[in-house]
Amino acid sequence: RKEVEQDPGPFNVPEGATVAFNCTYSNSASQSFFWYRQDCRKEPKLLMSVYSSGNEDGRFTAQLNRASQYISLLIRDSKLSDSATYLCVGPGGSYIPTFGRGTSLIVHP
Amino acid sequence: NAGVTQTPKFQVLKTGQSMTLQCAQDMNHNSMYWYRQDPGMGLRLIYYSASEGTTDKGEVPNGYNVSRLNKREFSLRLESAAPSQTSVYFCASSEEFYEKLFFGSGTQLSVL
Numbered sequence: 001r002k003e004v005e006q007d008p009g010p011f012n013v014p015e016g017a018t019v020a021f022n023c024t025y026s027n028s029a030s031q032s033f034f035w036y037r038q039d040c041r042k043e044p045k046l047l048m049s050v051y052s053s054g055n056e057d058g059r060f061t062a063q064l065n066r067a068s069q070y071i072s073l074l075i076r077d078s079k080l081s082d083s084a085t086y087l088c089v090g091p092g093g094s095y096i097p098t099f100g101r102g103t104s105l106i107v108h109p
Numbered sequence: 110n111a112g113v114t115q116t117p118k119f120q121v122l123k124t125g126q127s128m129t130l131q132c133a134q135d136m137n138h139n140s141m142y143w144y145r146q147d148p149g150m151g152l153r154l155i156y157y158s159a160s161e162g163t164t165d166k167g168e169v170p171n172g173y174n175v176s177r178l179n180k181r182e183f184s185l186r187l188e189s190a191a192p193s194q195t196s197v198y199f200c201a202s203s204e205e206f207y208e209k210l211f212f213g214s215g216t217q218l219s220v221l
Contacts, residue, residue: 009150034209043212044152048113087151089210095141096167097142097207 003092005028006100013107017078022102023088024070027095033071034089035062038102044087048073078107111135115200115213120221122190130185130216132200140206141183142167143175145196146215152199158183159206190220 013019025033031076032051036044048055050062050071061074071090075082085102091099115132122128134141139160144152144167154167156175164175172194174186183202187194197217201210 011130032207036210041197041215043214044210045212047208071208090156091207092154094165095207096154096157097203097210098154098168099144102150 003101004088004098004100006086006088007036008101008103010104010106013078013105015078015080015107015109017107018074018076019078020072020074021086021088021105022070022072023090023100023103024068025090026069027091027103028066028069030091033062033064034097035071035073036087036089036099038058038085038087040085047086075105078105079109080107083107112210113134113213115198115201115204115216117216118214119217120180120219122187122218124191124220126190127186127188128190129187130200130218131182132184132213133182134202134211135181136202136204136211137180138204138211139201140203141177142201142203142210143173143183143185144199145169145200146192146199147196153177155185155198157206186201192220195220196216 035047038044054063088100142157143155158177161180200213
């Protein structure tokens with residue numbers, strides 16, 4: 001089993017919709033996680049850090065569910081510009097930052 | 110403030126050729142990383158340097174070597190390139206190990 005797993009999607013949603021992605025992890029000792037956004041052929045950029053208390057930034061909310069070992073990213077009021085691939089990061093072996101394969105989001109008019 | 114700079118942006122190699130990818134950061138970060146990204150595979154860690162003077166293997170180190178030249182610079186070397194090393198390579202840095210990552214703009218490498 002891969003240490004960090006995501007549903008690749010694509011998630012195809014209309015503008016204004018609410019969409020949520022999950023990311024499961026296997027390292028139960030994990031304390032912190034990250035969500036990155038990657039546009040086509042560009043470098044990943046940090047979207048949010050996720051700690052036990054969760055995190056909210058405008059339309060974006062990230063949560064950590066330790067009991068079920070997953071983190072989530074909720075996007076409210078989706079915009080066309082939110083179309084991208086969303087990557088979660090958790091600790092793998094030796095606590096190295098390990099990426100999931102990414103979830104593709106397409107927001108259409 | 111350039112952040113993380115990696116060169117070259119594009120490279121085409123023939124099988125068996127060698128090359129070095131350069132990476133430099135100007136944020137005084139302690140940790141640096143090299144990832145590769147292949148379609149459907151996400152980013153996979155090749156090597157990392159948790160702090161100046163140390164380097165360690167990541168998930169996919171075979172066929173690569175690295176050098177942490179100083180705190181700013183972390184290079185990745187392909188000694189004998191193979192078609193399986195065709196990929197997009199990203200260098201990243203973080204203030205401390207396993208903190209938020211800042212990425213360079215990537216190197217598109219093709220090995221023929």
